[in-house]
Amino acid sequence: MKRFLTPFRSWLGIAPPLDLEFANRVECVIEHVEAGCGAEIVLAVEPWSGSYRDINYLVGAVCSFGVLIVILHSHIEVHPDWIPLELILVFVLGSALAHRTVLRRWLTTTSRRERQVQDAAKIAFLDGVIGTPARTGILIFWSRLEQRILAIADRGVERQMPGECWAKFLFELRQLQSVAEPQEGLLKAIQDLGTHLSRHVPIPAKHVRVLPNRPRGE
Amino acid sequence: MMSTLKPRHPLYLLVVWCVLLTAGVVEARVGGGESYSGSRSSSGGSSSGHSGHSSGDVFVILRLIVDLIQLHAHHPRLAIVIDCVLVGLIIFYFNSRDDQAESFSSQSPRREIVSDRQPIHERFDAWRKYDPNFSEHLFFDFVMGLYANAHMARGKRQIAAYSPFLSPEARQSLAKMAPPELAEVSGVIVGALHVIDVALPGPMLRVRMKFEANYVEKTQDGKEHTWYAVEEWSFSRERDLLSKPPGKLQSNNCPNCGAGLELNPNGSCKYCQMVVKAGSLDWGVDAITLVGREQRGPQLTTTVEDVGRDEPTVFQPNLGAARTRFMEINADFALPVFLDRVKHIFRELQKAWSSRQWDLARPYETDAIFQTHRYWIEAYRKQDLRNVLDDVKVEQIKLVRFGKDAFYDSITCRIFASMIDYVEDAKGKVVRGDKKTPTKFSEYWTFIRSRRATQCQQPNQNCPNCGAALKVNMAGECAYCGSKITNGDFDWVLSRIEQDEAYSG
Structure with missing residues (x-):
């Protein structure tokens, strides 16, 4: 059943939830990276960012309207008393369909999705x-519907790490956005980041880690 | 965030029109087939003699609405088309009203916005989402270097050697500027570099630049001609590339392997054997347009009034936040020290300009702007003129912008100053300006410093690296320690000067 459902869900754009194995691997990688540097990394994975309720309603309304047109123009006899109920039902089903599928991505502009992801990332940060005590926190924010992975570094990391190294990391994350399953690439990018962090963000004396290593979100 | 359906929300309007549409049709079709019995309006003659009275206009509008509703019953298909058009117009109208609504923030001072001067920085910031390494300063240095190299190659008939950077069309345009008797092009100096247009990022990044330059063409009979040329160059590059760091982005190197630019007959690099198409691995020139060129130099004796001093200062929109962020990252930054540096550079440059000893300005300017100023110094020299600047006084310095990219921090200041400014010829006669009355003016000066640099402890008259007395060669290297001090690696250097009317933030 799963073998049948997975390609169908993939076609609809319903991303499968991240499995436990990936969460464990992320935790290990982050732990290994943090052991060699003074930074603290948090990976947050969200199914989507911001609200798409207007898109859900729009899809529901369009479905509802389509059904009404079919009722009016087809030879199907429908009692007038049932029509409102049917329309409401179709509206709800249409909204639910939009809420769970990639329709929200198809029916929104790139700039709107970028803005919502940035706002959500800033809030999460x-x-x-x-x-963190030394202001060396790094947030990697992955929003799956919008296919965006952002990174935000705190002042302590910006101060110590060369701009070029950070830019290279951001570039790697950008390249991952076009990949359907970026999990492996993401782990590699975190490891590469760790190489730069160990060189430029040393562990301070009396360093206390306050952020958990387990991915947040899904 | 909850999205509520406000009465003017497009979705609300669409629903209202759909209800109106279907209500009429439902009555006609479902539940027994009752036909719509609204009386049909007679065409013509119904509205007469109502012009000039507002009540008559309202009557006409109401009548139109009634007619439209009746149309739904008699010609539903036509009515649907009209409805769609009306809904589209209403949505467009409300959306355009929303776009015009001004936003207000107490954080940043309002400034007059000139609609045709969108800040270039914002466009470049959009590029940085795809290429976080992109640096305007490095890019401008690169294009000026490419311009000079391309023209010199034109003189040697070796344009093809720059095929990794010049598209076939661009090479053709350059070749057209090389008459058969041309033997050499030398002394290429870019006097001004303007950004005409920066495209929003698509699969390719595109930018158009305008060059004002001069160069010397030597013909085969040994004669030399100095040309003052204005050209427009269009650059493009694939979007998903990471810009090269300082020192690596050069037009004399293969974009693939970084070795010196030497090509095989088939156009491939001699070292990596790769044929590089312009724009595929690094910036390439799509098109070159010669706007005009003449042998007469720029007009240096015409008085140009400074009109921008009274214009309000253009501040960065989020200046407070940008300044705070800069101070947090550069904890050792001392504002009084920086302002001293700005005043020192300002005075030294005016001194060098007056004396036409432009090498005195070398320690304080990046390569690009040093070349730009050299253009003007040479222009004055060729016309036997001297622009004298005396009694230089800096009245006020306002910090207007804190910028950064992967490699450099930048601070833009608006400098208000006054000085005695006049031009005299070789005999000492004043041909422009006034020897007695000071001129007041303001300009926007942008300084850059490497993000790896820390607060310089050396006095401004000494090398910021070794501390020896400041003596710099034309390449910008200290004569004692050999370090290149003009690229901002050690202290703030001047990168750009913009006039009040040209600065857009």
Whole structure:
């Protein structure tokens, strides 16, 4: 059943949830990286960023309208008393379909999705990553619907790490966005980042790690 | 964030029109087949003699609405088309109103926005989402170097050697500028470099630049002609590439392997054997347009009034946040030291300009702007003129922008100053300006420093690296320690000067 459902879900754009194995591997990689540097890395994975309720309603309305046209123009006899209920049902089903599939990506502009991902990443950063004692937190934010992976570094990392190294890391993340399953690439990018961090962000005296290594979100 | 359906929300309007549409049709079709019995309006003659009265206009509009509703019953297909058009117009109208709504923030001061001067920085910031290494300073240095190299290659008839950077069309355009009697092109100096257009990032990054330059063409009979040329060059590059770091982005090297640019007869690099198409691995020139060129130099005796001093200062929109961020990252940055450096550079440059000893300015300018200023110094020299600047006073310095890219921090200041500014000829006669009345003006000066640099501890008159007395060769290297001090590796250097009316933030 799973073998049948997976390509169907992939076609609809329903991303399967990240498995436990990936979460464990991320935790190991981050632990290994943090052991050699003074930075703290957090990976946050979200199914989507921001609200797409307007798109859900739009799809529901269009489906509902389509069904109404079919009822009116086809030879199917439908009692008038049932029509409102059917329309409401189709509206709900259409909205639910939009909510779970890639329709939200198809029906929104790139700039809107970018903005929503950036806003969500900033909130996630302020929410939990900014509180490190040496301001050496790094957030890697992966929003799966929008296929965007962002990274935000705190002041301590910006101060110590050369801009070129950070830019290279951002570039690697950008390249991963066009990959359907970027998990492996993401792990490699974190390891590469660790190489630069160990060189430029040393472990300070009395270093206390406050952020968990397990991925957040899904 | 919850999205609520406001009455003017497009979705609301669409639903309202759909309800209106279907209500009429449902009554006609479902539940027994009752036909719509609204009386059909007679065409013509119904509205007469109502011009000039507002009540008459309202009557006409109401009548039109009634007619439209009746149309749904009699000609539903036509009515649907009209409905779609009306809904589209309404949505467009409300969306365009939303776009015009001004936003206000108490954080940044409002400034007059000139609609045709979108900040170039914002466009380049959009590029950095794809290429985080992109640096405007490095890019401008690169294009100026490519311009000079391409013209010199034109003189030697070796344009094909730059095929990794010049498209076939660009090479053709350059070849057209090389008459058969041309033997050499030398002394290429770019006097001004303007960004005409920066395209939003697509599969390719595109930018158009305008060059004002001069060069010397030597013909085969030994005669030399100096040309002042204006050209437009279009550059492009694949979007998903990472820009090369300082020192690696050069037009004399193969974009693939970095070795010296030497090509085999088939156009492949002698070292890596790769045929590099312009724009595929690094910036390439798509097109070159010669706007004009003449042998007469720029007009240096015409008085140009400074009109921009009274214009409001253009500040970076998020200046406070950018400044805070800069101070947090550069904890050892001392503003008084920086302002001293700015005043020192300002005075030294005016001194060098007056005396036409432009090598005195070398320690304080990047390669690109040094070449630009050399163009003008040479122009004055050729016309036996001297632009004298005396009694230089810096009145005020405002910090307007903190920028950064992967390699450099930049600070832009608006400098308000006054000086005695006049041009005299070889006999000492004043041909422009006034020897007694100071001129007040302001300009936007951008300084850059490497992000690896720390607060320089050396006095401004000494080498920022070794501390020896400042003596710099034409390549910008200290005569004592050999370090290149003009690329911002050690201290702030001047990268750009923009006039008030040209600066857009």
